[in-house]
Amino acid sequence: MLLTTRIAFRYLFSRKSSQAIHWITGISVFGIAVGTAALILVLSVFNGFEDLLSGMFGRFNPDVKLVASNAKFFDEDSLLMMRLRSLDGVEALSRSLEEVAMFQYGDAQEFGMIRGVDSSFSKAIDMGEATVEGSFATQSGKRALANLGSGLSGRLGVRVSDFGEPLRVFLPDASPGDGPSLQAYQDFPITVQSTYSFQQESDYNTAITDLDYLRERLNRNGVLSAIDLRVKKGYNPEGVARQVQTMAGPGYIAKDRYRQDEAFFKIMKLEKWLFYALFSLTLVLVSFTIVGALWMVVLEKRFDISVLKCLGMENRAAKSIFIWLSWYICLAGLTIGFGIALGFYALQKEYGLIGVPAEFIIDAYPIQLRLLDFFLVSVTVLLIGFLASAMPAQKVGEIQPVFREE
Structure with missing residues (x-):
């Protein structure tokens, strides 16, 4: 050779x-x-x-996201929540509920998603650097507040500094009744607290508010769309996602950041x-x-x-x-x-x-x-x-x- x-x-x-x-x-x-x-x-x-x-x-997506495998919503399981909080590698945990909504401000109207989150949301997702105007908060006392993506607020013409008319939110009417209602939606006013920007799709279609307030409006008490988990430094999110999947069982899907935007x-x-x-x-x-x-x-x-x-x-x-x-x-x-x-x-x-x-x-x-x-x-x-x-x-x-x- x-x-x-x-x-x-x-x-x-x-x-x-x-x-x-x-x-x-x-x-x-x-x-x-x-x-x-x-x-x-x-x-x-x-x-x-x-x-x-x-x-x-990665700025808006949690390290690990737990969702239902074959449904839009799932019932909150307090035992599962307790086990997830005690899981080695989990730093913070937040619950959320999402629903399609229409937003109206003045004559401007836009369709998007409204997301209700609990008080631990800022621990699971860092909103500090993403906040563009105002300060992020989902409630003030007993009053719910809305935080809009910068793209959505721009299309609606909403400014946090304006103290005029509030943002109106239109949601599907989930109230029980004897039959189909002629008015299949409900609407309510809400004050805009801040705008945020993650330079991604959520900026253009998502408003964030208080979880309990949204549950009450949707008549979906004890229901969630997802559980967001923040992984401790030094731990592999993929490994934690596998542990969460094993713990939650076949009725759930645990997604790391890649799987959340897999397509x-x-x-x-x-x-x-x-x-x-x-x-x-x-x-x-x-x-x-x-x-x-x-x-x-x-x-x-x-x-x-x-x-x-x-x-x-x-x-x-x-x-x-x-x-x-x-x-x-x-x-x-x-x-x-x-x-x-x-x-x-x-x-x-x-x-x-x-x-x-x-x-x-x-x-x-x-x-x-x-x-x-x-x-x-x-x-x-x-x-x-x-x-x-x-x-x-x-x-x-x-x-x-x-x-x-x-």
């Missing part, structure tokens, strides 16, 4: 090779380098967006691998230049190969020379491509060379390198190099040793 790798290395830098071979080899290295850099950077941009959006979602992250991963496949196809196209370079080397080195076979080299070893030659070309391209990617990464991080539209929450495209991506790209390029050497290596196997008789 050492002999074949040395011969392949000499063929790569042979001074006796024609200029055409050097040019085609150089083009191959350049193409592999550009393709490698593009693959690394595309994957890194997706990594950056994934980290950015995970952080944004979104699956779409992001699908897009990431689609782009990976697309850019890998460009490397496949570049590999045809490697095939051309190897064919020319085979034609030029026919006599050398014949002599090596006369000296006892087997076909398998002779073929491996050109497999290694292909890999050397790919390794040269990989090294240069990694260097380009690292250089661009540093410049993008420092100067934000490629920006995003002004209305977005960041100034430049986020980018994040991961070691796994380098490994994946390396395997991809070397596999393409191996496939590119298949036909030239097959041709080497057809070259026969030539013996001269004196």
Whole structure:
């Protein structure tokens, strides 16, 4: 093996090779380098967006969320609540109830969700940094208060500093009766206490108020939509979610932050691998230049190969020379491509060379390198190099040793 790798290395830098071979080899290295850099950077941009959006979602989503498996609501179980509070790794626990609502302020109307939370909500979800205007609170004495997402308040034209008409909330009427009511909803006024922003969908459709007040309005005493848990530092949320699932049983689903937005992250991963496949196809196209370079080397080195076979080299070893030659070309391209990617990464991080539209929450495209991506790209390029050497290596196997008789 050492002999074949040395011969392949000499063929790569042979001074006796024609200029055409050097040019085609150089083009191959350049193409592999550009393709490698593009693959690394595309994957890194997706990594950056994934980290950015995970952080944004994580601000409003609890570490672990417990919901009913086959229903919108479930009855509050005091024994389960006590066991969850005593679970090792749980720092705080909050109960919540959600329902579809219509909000009206003046002539403006918007549909969204109203969420009732208990007094422990701020311990499970950090609302301090997210509060934009006012101060977060769900009740003042016996009076319930509303906290609107910044997008929802903007659409309705609500300002916390305004002391005019209150926000009106329209909810489904769940009052018991003999039959369907002509008025299938109820409405009530509520004072807006604050606005918040997590830079995500909840900003545009969610109002937060007091749990007991919302239960009373919905006539759903003792009912919950979810239990939110905050995990202590040093504990793995996924592990805590598994413990919660075991404790709660099959009637519930315990979701970590990833599972709470699982569909979104699956779409992001699908897009990431689609782009990976697309850019890998460009490397496949570049590999045809490697095939051309190897064919020319085979034609030029026919006599050398014949002599090596006369000296006892087997076909398998002779073929491996050109497999290694292909890999050397790919390794040269990989090294240069990694260097380009690292250089661009540093410049993008420092100067934000490629920006995003002004209305977005960041100034430049986020980018994040991961070691796994380098490994994946390396395997991809070397596999393409191996496939590119298949036909030239097959041709080497057809070259026969030539013996001269004196």
